[in-house]
Amino acid sequence: MDWTDGIAERHPVRHGEREHPRVFMLEYHDGRAPLILKVSKTDAAAKREALALRLLHEAGAPVPRLISDEFSGVLVLERIAGTPLGTIKDWSKQSEVSFWAAWKQLKEAWSRVRGELTAFSDSVDVHEYRESAMGLVSEMARIHRRPRQVRDIWGQIVELALSSKQSWGGLDYNPFNVLRDSTDTPPKFWFVDFESFGWDWDERRLWQLTTQIRSPDGSPQWRPLLRGSFGLAPAEDAHYLVFAAFALHQFYGTQLTCAECRRFFGSPNRKTSLATRCWRQLWQ
Numbered sequence: 001m002d003w004t005d006g007i008a009e010r011h012p013v014r015h016g017e018r019e020h021p022r023v024f025m026l027e028y029h030d031g032r033a034p035l036i037l038k039v040s041k042t043d044a045a046a047k048r049e050a051l052a053l054r055l056l057h058e059a060g061a062p063v064p065r066l067i068s069d070e071f072s073g074v075l076v077l078e079r080i081a082g083t084p085l086g087t088i089k090d091w092s093k094q095s096e097v098s099f100w101a102a103w104k105q106l107k108e109a110w111s112r113v114r115g116e117l118t119a120f121s122d123s124v125d126v127h128e129y130r131e132s133a134m135g136l137v138s139e140m141a142r143i144h145r146r147p148r149q150v151r152d153i154w155g156q157i158v159e160l161a162l163s164s165k166q167s168w169g170g171l172d173y174n175p176f177n178v179l180r181d182s183t184d185t186p187p188k189f190w191f192v193d194f195e196s197f198g199w200d201w202d203e204r205r206l207w208q209l210t211t212q213i214r215s216p217d218g219s220p221q222w223r224p225l226l227r228g229s230f231g232l233a234p235a236e237d238a239h240y241l242v243f244a245a246f247a248l249h250q251f252y253g254t255q256l257t258c259a260e261c262r263r264f265f266g267s268p269n270r271k272t273s274l275a276t277r278c279w280r281q282l283w284q
């Protein structure tokens with residue numbers, strides 16, 4: 001049966017405390033499984049996302065099935081009955097194992113479909129990234145009593161982050177783009193939102209997907225969502241530090257970014273790594 005037949009209700013999906021303005025759940029009179037209707041920001045974005053979803057799904061990635069892209073700028077998708085990562089309260093070891101399995105499947109699928117998507121690539125430019133990271137470092141140096149050390153140590157952290165290899169994948173990551181479906185045991189993780197893709201660092205993707213930088217009501221809140229530790233490899237940790245600095249800066253401004261990072265990285269629960277030690281040397 002066609003997805004347009006017998007629609008009973010159309011609700012916006014919840015997005016944190018709000019309703020998403022462009023993503024709806026379609027429910028049907030005959031009780032068949034609901035679908036998701038997404039109105040993309042542009043027609044081109046819808047086309048890119050439809051192509052990526054089709055290829056990724058065929059390559060075995062945990063992404064929703066594309067039901068239709070027949071109307072310009074609109075996608076109809078299989079609905080994942082899941083909770084966004086950003087709102088999960090009951091993490092278990094099993095959930096964590098499932099998350100990593102899904103992440104691995106997604107990564108492998110991306111590397112297989114890359115050739116067919118290169119034309120739409122919107123990769124992170126290493127040079128530009130370095131420039132904006134060092135711009136932020138200069139701001140931090142301005143308020144620190146030892147500006148030269150701030151530049152030196154941060155310079156090393158930024159270079160360490162940039163030294164890891166980029167891989168191909170999605171470019172829109174936030175904890176609402178990962179859904180956990182707990183109807184089966186073990187729970188299964190799914191990924192959504194593929195309007196943009198290209199080269200980026202996996203470490204950066206992971207940290208952004210698994211760190212909450214805003215609470216569900218929109219206020220700033222810095223909280224790692226996975227319980228187990230990763231990020232102990234120096235390059236991973238360096239990416240996390242740079243990501244933390246950018247994200248916190250966006251919300252708090254320079255002075256408070258330093259205070260917030262100090263609180264977070266100074267936590268005795270966090271295992272020390274090279275980059276974290278550098279950070280502490282400066283800000284504690």
Ligand SMILES: Nc1ncnc2c1ncn2[C@@H]1O[C@H](COP(=O)(O)OP(=O)(O)O)[C@@H](O)[C@H]1O
Nearest residue numbers: 013023036064077078079080084176177192193
């Ligand atoms: N196929 C789907 N099944 C269930 N929920 C979905 C699905 N697609 C999107 N959502 C929900 O809608 C939200 C917004 O969709 P998303 O594609 O991420 O749009 P945006 O580009 O505006 O972020 C997601 O964070 C997710 O919670």
Ligand SMILES: [Mg+2]
Nearest residue numbers: 176177192193
């Ligand atoms: Mg999204």
